[in-house]
Amino acid sequence: MIQFPAVRRGPLRAISARLGFAVVLVCLIVLIIFFDRDGYRDVNEDGLTLLDCFYYAVVTLSTTGYGDITPVSESARLANILIITPARVLFLIILVGTTLEVLTEQYRTNLRLQRWRKRVKNHVIVCGYGTKGRAAVGTLLENGLDRAQVVVVETNPAAVRQAQADGLVVVEGSATRSTVLKEARVEEAKAIIIATDSDDASxxxxxxxxxxxAGKVSIIAAAREAENAPLLRQSGAHHVIVSSATAGRLLGLSTTAPPLIEVVEDLLTPGQGMALAMRSARRDEVGLSPRELTELVIALFRRGKVLALTDPEGTTIQTGDMVVYVRDDRPQAVPAMP
Incomplete structure (x- = not known):
C-alpha cells in the first residue's frame, strides 16, 4: 500500500464542524419562516409559534414532511423554492458528509497515485525508516534532493506515520518482497539505501x-557487523557501511585523540562548519595538482576508485575525475540593509 503525506483533521473536529454548520443552517431557516409566519397555515389554525417554526424547519430539512404546516402565501412558497429546498439538499449533504469525504479522499488518493507513477523516476528508495533511514533521508534533503524524489519502504506503522509526517511517500510493506519494491518503482530508481534493523534482512x-x-541501480547497504559486509557485497551491494565498526572507531578516537572526534562530528553534522562535498573536475583544472585548487581537496575519484593525494596517480587531475573536498557548511549571514 502506497501512503502519501497528508494533513488530516481529527474526527472529533470534523464532526463538530459538520454539526455546527447543520445547526446554523436550521437556525437560518427558522428565522426565514418566523419572519414570514403569516404565510403558513397550521392544521390547528392558531398561527405559528417559534417552536412551530423550529418544528417545520427540522421536518422539512430532513425531508420528513408531515404536511401539518404548509406554505400558503406566494412569499412563503417562493422562499421554499429558492431557499428552503436548496437548504434541504445542503442539509442532506452534511448528513452524509462522512461518506462523501471518504469517497472524495479515495478518488484523490487514486489520482495522486496515478500521477506519482507517471512522474517518479531517478528517485532514491530508502528501505527502513529507523534511526539510520531517517538520518540518510535528512542528508539527502540537505544535499538538495527534492522530497518528492524520496520513497520510503517500511513495515512498522509508527515509522510509516513518521515518514508521512515528514512529507515522504511511503510504500507500506516488506522490502524483501519483490511486489513491494515494484510498487516503489525500483526499476526506475537511481539508488537504493538499505537501512534495515538486521543484516539478514539487508x-x-x-x-x-x-x-x-540486474545491477543497474546503485545499492548502498548498512551492516551492523563487519563480518557481514563481504556477504552484502557478494549479494550485489555496491557500497557497504558497517555501523558498529564505524561507531567503534569513533569511540576509540574520542578516547585517544579527542580533537579528531570533534572534527569528524563537524564534518558529519549539517550546518556546523565543515562538510564533505564532491564535484566534477572542470576543464581548466585538468592537468593541475589537486593542491593548486582553491578548495581543500582531500581525494580524487577516478573510474570507480578513490585516489588519495599521496597516491602517485592522484597528483594530477584528469578528465572525468570527481574532486572530493571540504566546503564551508555554515549558514551564510544575511547582509544588513543600509
Whole structure:
C-alpha cells in the first residue's frame, strides 16, 4: 500500500464542524419562516409559534414532511423554492458528509497515485525508516534532493506515520518482497539505501533488488557487523557501511585523540562548519595538482576508485575525475540593509 503525506483533521473536529454548520443552517431557516409566519397555515389554525417554526424547519430539512404546516402565501412558497429546498439538499449533504469525504479522499488518493507513477523516476528508495533511514533521508534533503524524489519502504506503522509526517511517500510493506519494491518503482530508481534493523534482512533485500534491476541501480547497504559486509557485497551491494565498526572507531578516537572526534562530528553534522562535498573536475583544472585548487581537496575519484593525494596517480587531475573536498557548511549571514 502506497501512503502519501497528508494533513488530516481529527474526527472529533470534523464532526463538530459538520454539526455546527447543520445547526446554523436550521437556525437560518427558522428565522426565514418566523419572519414570514403569516404565510403558513397550521392544521390547528392558531398561527405559528417559534417552536412551530423550529418544528417545520427540522421536518422539512430532513425531508420528513408531515404536511401539518404548509406554505400558503406566494412569499412563503417562493422562499421554499429558492431557499428552503436548496437548504434541504445542503442539509442532506452534511448528513452524509462522512461518506462523501471518504469517497472524495479515495478518488484523490487514486489520482495522486496515478500521477506519482507517471512522474517518479531517478528517485532514491530508502528501505527502513529507523534511526539510520531517517538520518540518510535528512542528508539527502540537505544535499538538495527534492522530497518528492524520496520513497520510503517500511513495515512498522509508527515509522510509516513518521515518514508521512515528514512529507515522504511511503510504500507500506516488506522490502524483501519483490511486489513491494515494484510498487516503489525500483526499476526506475537511481539508488537504493538499505537501512534495515538486521543484516539478514539487508542481504535478502539486496538480493531481491539485484534480481529486479540486474545491477543497474546503485545499492548502498548498512551492516551492523563487519563480518557481514563481504556477504552484502557478494549479494550485489555496491557500497557497504558497517555501523558498529564505524561507531567503534569513533569511540576509540574520542578516547585517544579527542580533537579528531570533534572534527569528524563537524564534518558529519549539517550546518556546523565543515562538510564533505564532491564535484566534477572542470576543464581548466585538468592537468593541475589537486593542491593548486582553491578548495581543500582531500581525494580524487577516478573510474570507480578513490585516489588519495599521496597516491602517485592522484597528483594530477584528469578528465572525468570527481574532486572530493571540504566546503564551508555554515549558514551564510544575511547582509544588513543600509
Amino acid at each position: 542481504v535478502l533485500v539486496t538480493l531481491t533488488v539485484r534480481q529486479l534491476t
